[in-house]
Amino acid sequence: MFSVLVCDDSSVARKQVAKCLPQDWHVSVHFAKHGREALNQLDQGKGDLLLLDLNMPILDGYETLQAINDLNLNTKVIVISGDIQPEANERVRKLGAIDFIKKPVNGEILRETLVKHNLMAGEENQEIEPESLDQDIRDCYQEITNIAMGRAGDHLARIMDVFVKLPIPNVNLIEVSELHMMLSDIETHERVTAVCQGFLGAGVSGEALCILSDSSFSDVARILKVTEEVDDQIQLEMVMDAASILIGTCLTALGEQMDLHFSQGHPVVLGQHQSVNDLIALNKVKWRRTLAIEISYGLEGYNVHCDLILLFTEESMTTMNSKLAHLLEDD
Incomplete structure (x- = not known):
């Protein structure tokens, strides 16, 4: 057969x-x-x-x-x-x-x-061949994230004319004290610039965090053919542009799969040239317990590292779990 x-x-x-x-x-x-x-x-x-x-x-x-x-x-x-x-x-x-x-x-x-x-x-x-019917809702989140991540990577690749290395997304329900563990690919001494953007859907709310390591800026400037000096303002514009592409595309793709429409707030600079630990310390009251989805993008052939973290409130999971229930049902 x-x-x-x-x-x-x-x-x-x-x-x-x-x-x-x-x-x-x-x-x-x-x-x-x-x-x-x-x-x-x-x-x-x-x-x-x-x-x-x-x-x-x-x-x-x-x-x-x-x-x-x-x-x-x-x-x-x-x-x-x-x-x-x-x-x-x-x-x-x-x-x-x-x-x-x-x-x-x-x-x-x-x-x-x-x-x-x-x-x-x-x-x-x-x-x-039998496959276990005891499905974990966490696996559903990972799968829809995988699809959203791919669309965002494609968008970024077309704009920058590069090949985007896509990871396996990391999905966890965590306390804020555990958030720094999601950033294990960023060395503790690495300085970063981060942008946060709130989002809201029917019964779902959260924040998206886009973090670009300072060591990435020179290669990003080279890719974008920036000729002037890459000062703090230009670096911030680079992070804002990356955040706009990755956050917007990911949320749209996630929303399509869960039959949700997300509206996005204005991006806010959380910190520029800060350590990851300092960044978390400054914002720990805001995040508390959360469903966290981490995606770490890289550009092939360049020293560019960008983390996208989607933080959903714990209350949002009731709505989202209901939206994802069809993925666990048999035909």
């Missing part, structure tokens, strides 16, 4: 992809949480077709594609990812992927893609 291997670190995404497979396709379906798991299953003959995510721990999608080439494994690969940068599409095709589908996956588009590549057998229902 033809077999399909769905590889994604999100259990919600794996389940969505499986539900979007054509119901008249006679296949067996298997699952992997990351690239290394996928390679082990491919080695066992599970996966005539691999539906592959890009942003995963252990072994990401790019590394998995390279390993498939190196090991000469016989499988066709379709990438399904929230990273919609044109260069991401180009890179996976160069590594051997036969097609690219953006998240969230659409059943009709998936069927058309399968037909286009002569993969459809057009017979009975598929046999799906």
Whole structure:
């Protein structure tokens, strides 16, 4: 029997992809949480077709594609990812992927893609290997963030004509005392400039924090072809521009997935050339206990590091959990 291997670190995404497979396709379906798991299953003959995510721990999608080439494994690969940068599409095709589908996956588009590549057998229902039904709402937040992060990265990549390195988003319900742990990729001695922007939706409120390390400014200026001296005012404008792109695009994409419309307040400078610890100390009363989503963007080939943190009030989770409940339901 033809077999399909769905590889994604999100259990919600794996389940969505499986539900979007054509119901008249006679296949067996298997699952992997990351690239290394996928390679082990491919080695066992599970996966005539691999539906592959890009942003995963252990072994990401790019590394998995390279390993498939190196090991000469016989499988066709379709990438399904929230990273919609044109260069991401180009890179996976160069590594051997036969097609690219953006998240969230659409059943009709998936069927058309399968037909286009002569993969459809057009017979009975598929046999799906059991996947745990005990879904964690945290995984839902991570999956919708993954999609929003990809759209924001694509927006930034097109404006700056660079390739944006996308991370695995970090989602946690934390106390303010734990907030500094989310910034472990920023050295304690690093100086940063930060902008905060409040947002509001029906039953949901929070703040978005955009932090750019001071060491990034020279490369950002080079990318933007800034010819004058990069003084404090120009640096602040750079942070404001980055915040506008990342915050606006992420909130729009999150809102679309939860059927919410977010209005945004005016951006406020939290600090310029401050340490991360000082930044947190100055604002700890404001944040208290919060649902925190962290995304750390980088630009390939440049020393540019930008953290985007979305802080939702604890009360907002009731509305958001209700909006996300459909992701945990069976058809």
